[in-house]
Amino acid sequence: MNKQLSTDPVDAVSGSGPEAETRLSPVSFDDSPYSRFLGIEQEAVDGKLVYRMTFRDQHIGNPLIRTFHGGIIASFAEVVAARHLQASGVLHDPSACTSMTFDYLRPAFAGSLSAEPEVVRAGRRFVVVEVNVFLEKSLVSRGRFIYRRPSTGNCSSPS
Amino acid sequence: MTASSPDFQALLAAKAFFGREHPLFSAFGIEVGEMSQEGAAMSMACVNDVQDSNGAVHRGALSTLVDTTCGLAIFARLGDMRPIATIDLRVDFIAAPQAGEGIYSKVTCFAVEGEVAYVRGEARGCDSDSLLASTSGSFAIGTLGPSFDPGSRRNDE
Numbered sequence: 001m002n003k004q005l006s007t008d009p010v011d012a013v014s015g016s017g018p019e020a021e022t023r024l025s026p027v028s029f030d031d032s033p034y035s036r037f038l039g040i041e042q043e044a045v046d047g048k049l050v051y052r053m054t055f056r057d058q059h060i061g062n063p064l065i066r067t068f069h070g071g072i073i074a075s076f077a078e079v080v081a082a083r084h085l086q087a088s089g090v091l092h093d094p095s096a097c098t099s100m101t102f103d104y105l106r107p108a109f110a111g112s113l114s115a116e117p118e119v120v121r122a123g124r125r126f127v128v129v130e131v132n133v134f135l136e137k138s139l140v141s142r143g144r145f146i147y148r149r150p151s152t153g154n155c156s157s158p159s
Numbered sequence: 160m161t162a163s164s165p166d167f168q169a170l171l172a173a174k175a176f177f178g179r180e181h182p183l184f185s186a187f188g189i190e191v192g193e194m195s196q197e198g199a200a201m202s203m204a205c206v207n208d209v210q211d212s213n214g215a216v217h218r219g220a221l222s223t224l225v226d227t228t229c230g231l232a233i234f235a236r237l238g239d240m241r242p243i244a245t246i247d248l249r250v251d252f253i254a255a256p257q258a259g260e261g262i263y264s265k266v267t268c269f270a271v272e273g274e275v276a277y278v279r280g281e282a283r284g285c286d287s288d289s290l291l292a293s294t295s296g297s298f299a300i301g302t303l304g305p306s307f308d309p310g311s312r313r314n315d316e
Contacts, residue, residue, distance in 0.1 A: 031212070032210060032211045032212040032217060033207050033208055033209070033210045033211075034208065034209055034210055034211055034217035034219060034220055035217075037186075037208040037209070038219075057182040058182045058183050058186045059183065060181070060182050060183050061183070062242065062244075062304060062307075063181065063182075064242070064304045064305050064307070065242075065303055065304035069183055069223060069226070069227075070223075070226045070244075070245040070248065071219070071220075071222050071223025071224070071225070071226040071227065072183070072219075072223060074219065074222050074223070074226070074248070074250075075217070075219025075220065075222060075223060076219075078218065078219050078222075079219065095255075097218060097252055098251065098252055099249070099250070099251045099252065100218075100222060100248075100249065100250045100251075100252070101247070101248075101249045102245075102247060102248050102249070103246070103247045104244065104245045104246060104247065104248075107244065107302075107303060
């Protein structure tokens with residue numbers, strides 16, 4: 001689970017940045033009480049991490065048609081985005097998420113959700129990650145998350 | 160707002176729906192603050208289940224509170240609890256909450272056009288009152304399923 005993945009294409013983007021000099025330390029994924037509440041599971045399949053969240057009663061948004069709450073789906077996607085950034089070595093500390101934009105495409109009925117994260121752009125100051133969330137094979141939502149890299153201290157402008 | 164006013168009845172129905180019987184809102188301890196045509200407010204304590212690794216409210220839980228408050232603001236504007244669904248939602252995380260601090264959100268449904276309701280709002284720390292996040296989004300009205308307001312479905316409870 002803490003294994004560094006080396007096949008991610010974004011390595012080429014971040015390889016010359018400050019992260020490349022950071023010593024290799026065990027990746028400590030977000031295992032906060034909230035991510036445990038969500039019940040996010042991850043496993044490596046063919047060298048790629050697969051993220052899942054199975055419906056619990058406490059995930060419910062609309063009890064009358066038994067759908068996931070939109071905020072719970074967004075939370076799942078954000079935790080996945082952060083873990084993906086850590087696992088791929090793009091960002092060791094993805095605590096500075098500055099923005100989330102989420103499109104809800106279909107109702108997400110009680111079931112098992114999976115998420116597929118993709119780094120859209122890993123720049124020097126900001127990293128943009130897109131996460132597609134599926135119910136079975138059907139795309140139910142898509143989120144975009146922006147993370148700010150920690151200031152390296154060698155820049156005169158704080159922003 | 161008197162006990163027989165439409166606002167009061169709507170508030171009662173909303174408090175029932177967003178109250179202890181809803182598994183998620185109950186787990187988070189989400190409480191209805193105010194509800195009027197001008198907007199809605201809800202709050203949440205920093206209970207264990209919503210905490211990030213620093214012991215502060217996790218931004219995902221904050222987004223859940225904001226999304227929920229958007230729904231309440233739309234119910235307030237519509238004057239009933241027709242089923243609604245989020246079309247899209249943006250949340251900007253402006254500052255991290257303090258460890259242990261509860262948060263509240265205030266949202267206004269500023270326009271309804273056809274089957275779409277438009278909302279904007281913010282979240283703040285309960286103690287510090289500092290701005291934590293801002294939000295904007297749109298919701299579809301009259302989506303799948305029955306009304307959330309039992310009173311509008313049948314008369315016996």
